[in-house]
Amino acid sequence: MKRWRISQILGQEGQTLINQEITVKGWVRAFRSNRFIQLNDGSCMASIQAVVDFEKFEEALLKRITTAAALSVKGILVESQGSGQTVELQVSEIEILGDANPDDIQKTVMQPKRHSLDFLREQAHLRFRTNTFGAVFRIRHAVAYAIHKFFNDKGFYYIHTPIITGSDAEGAGEMFRVTTLDPKNPPLNEDGSVNFKEDFFGKSVNLTVSGQLEGELAALALGQIYTFGPTFRAENSNTSRHLAEFWMIEPEVAFNDLKDNMDLTEDFLKYICNYILINCKEDVQFLSERDAQEQSQKPQNERNEMSLMERLDFVINNPFKRLTYTEAIDVLINSNHYKKKKFKYPVEWGIDLQSEHERYLVEKEFKCPVILTDYPAKIKAFYMRLNEDGKTVAAMDVLFPGIGEIVGGSQREERYDLLRQKCEEFGIHPDELWWYLDTRRFGSVPHAGFGLGFERMVMFVTGMSNIRDVIPFPRTPQNAEF
Numbered sequence: 001m002k003r004w005r006i007s008q009i010l011g012q013e014g015q016t017l018i019n020q021e022i023t024v025k026g027w028v029r030a031f032r033s034n035r036f037i038q039l040n041d042g043s044c045m046a047s048i049q050a051v052v053d054f055e056k057f058e059e060a061l062l063k064r065i066t067t068a069a070a071l072s073v074k075g076i077l078v079e080s081q082g083s084g085q086t087v088e089l090q091v092s093e094i095e096i097l098g099d100a101n102p103d104d105i106q107k108t109v110m111q112p113k114r115h116s117l118d119f120l121r122e123q124a125h126l127r128f129r130t131n132t133f134g135a136v137f138r139i140r141h142a143v144a145y146a147i148h149k150f151f152n153d154k155g156f157y158y159i160h161t162p163i164i165t166g167s168d169a170e171g172a173g174e175m176f177r178v179t180t181l182d183p184k185n186p187p188l189n190e191d192g193s194v195n196f197k198e199d200f201f202g203k204s205v206n207l208t209v210s211g212q213l214e215g216e217l218a219a220l221a222l223g224q225i226y227t228f229g230p231t232f233r234a235e236n237s238n239t240s241r242h243l244a245e246f247w248m249i250e251p252e253v254a255f256n257d258l259k260d261n262m263d264l265t266e267d268f269l270k271y272i273c274n275y276i277l278i279n280c281k282e283d284v285q286f287l288s289e290r291d292a293q294e295q296s297q298k299p300q301n302e303r304n305e306m307s308l309m310e311r312l313d314f315v316i317n318n319p320f321k322r323l324t325y326t327e328a329i330d331v332l333i334n335s336n337h338y339k340k341k342k343f344k345y346p347v348e349w350g351i352d353l354q355s356e357h358e359r360y361l362v363e364k365e366f367k368c369p370v371i372l373t374d375y376p377a378k379i380k381a382f383y384m385r386l387n388e389d390g391k392t393v394a395a396m397d398v399l400f401p402g403i404g405e406i407v408g409g410s411q412r413e414e415r416y417d418l419l420r421q422k423c424e425e426f427g428i429h430p431d432e433l434w435w436y437l438d439t440r441r442f443g444s445v446p447h448a449g450f451g452l453g454f455e456r457m458v459m460f461v462t463g464m465s466n467i468r469d470v471i472p473f474p475r476t477p478q479n480a481e482f
């Protein structure tokens with residue numbers, strides 16, 4: 001018999017199923033009074049109520065209907081007599097598909113009560129079964145889908161860039177090495193260094209930090225492309241916003257300049273928020289209430305005044321504030337916060353902005369998403385286009401309330417000589433990137449792109465405050481358990 005998903009039964013389609021016999025499969029959330037089973041199959045937040053006439057079933061079977069057990073139930077779908085649900089299932093057949101020992105359940109996150117996120121993280125293999133993580137991962141899927149839809153509808157092509165690479169696109173040197181050499185006994189050069197010529201690829205390679213450089217090659221032929229893949233950074237930063245393995249979306253567009261790039265980013269981020277508000281209402285509503293409860297436990301001055309729903313609405317309906325790095329430094333230096341010496345780190349032209357500076361601009365000064373542009377060349381990657389002033393580059397960072405940097409991007413240096421010179425200044429041997437530099441010799445054009453941190457976006461639309469709670473199996477320093 002066909003298995004109906006609970007989202008179908010409780011949705012529009014369900015009305016056509018009234019008085020029909022249907023089968024539902026899922027996991028028990030609760031079993032009350034030997035009569036009411038709450039069954040959830042992950043298709044939506046809500047469970048279906050399956051009503052059992054206990055006189056018709058053997059006690060041995062009823063005993064096995066415990067929290068977390070997997071069941072297949074067959075019965076007639078009827079309008080519900082009780083409050084709290086519109087329809088319910090009058091059960092005629094029950095099959096136990098998988099038992100769950102109640103004593104073992106006690107120790108897990110499936111025990112139906114509120115658990116701390118830390119505890120849930122220790123059981124990342126089971127947390128999918130909770131309401132919060134069910135909502136988070138359904139939304140995560142919807143964000144990924146919305147991203148593909150946005151670009152597909154605009155005529156972008158999805159390009160798969162390599163995960164194993166020999167180049168360090170961002171030049172930050174935070175890479176994981178990939179090797180098959182024997183760590184105890186590697187082949188050595190005469191000077192004692194490891195001879196990677198004998199390694200699997202005949203050279204030293206790493207997990208990629210970004211697909212941008214390869215993406216640019218595709219954009220300079222296909223016009224507009226995007227990548228969407230895993231990226232890896234071995235930065236030892238144990239914060240609520242950093243992962244060692246995260247997903248990034250990197251669009252790249254031939255003929256776009258920095259202004260076009262900002263417009264595309266803003267459209268894109270608004271589109272995602274809008275898509276989620278419309279298509280994930282029930283889950284957003286649940287997380288919004290969860291977030292409100294969490295906010296109410298914080299000290300007054302740290303609370304977010306807007307609810308999750310309002311924050312999404314706000315992003316959709318307000319233009320992002322755009323200003324240059326130089327203007328932002330002025331704003332910071334002229335702030336009372338600065339005058340009262342409340343910043344921990346110094347503020348002067350040329351510094352890499354710290355998260356306290358970014359948060360001040362977004363949360364205190366402008367109170368909306370901010371796009372900062374034209375950063376000093378020295379603190380940004382080698383591939384960014386040098387501005388007329390000779391000291392800043394056509395970079396842009398998008399800063400979001402509660403998140404900080406969510407997008408980093410730029411117009412690219414399309415002039416061969418300048419790009420080659422930049423490589424040398426940044427200590428990159430042009431021979432290593434000959435294939436990248438080559439694109440600037442055969443019909444080079446202005447082009448621009450950016451990278452969106454997928455998990456940071458999911459944080460924003462779910463209201464979760466720790467990045468470890470929006471990826472199924474987080475990888476952070478000293479942590480790759482699951």
Ligand code: 4AD
Binds near residue numbers: 233242405410451
């Ligand atoms: O600013 P980033 O380093 O930019 C790039 O990698 C460029 N190649 C993008 C481009 O122009 N095509 O990273 C882009 C975004 C950041 O803004 C942030 O949202 C996210 O990736 N990100 C991280 N997310 C989670 N954990 C980390 N360790 C992250 N590092 C960057």
Ligand code: MG
Binds near residue numbers: 397405407408
């Ligand atoms: Mg960045």
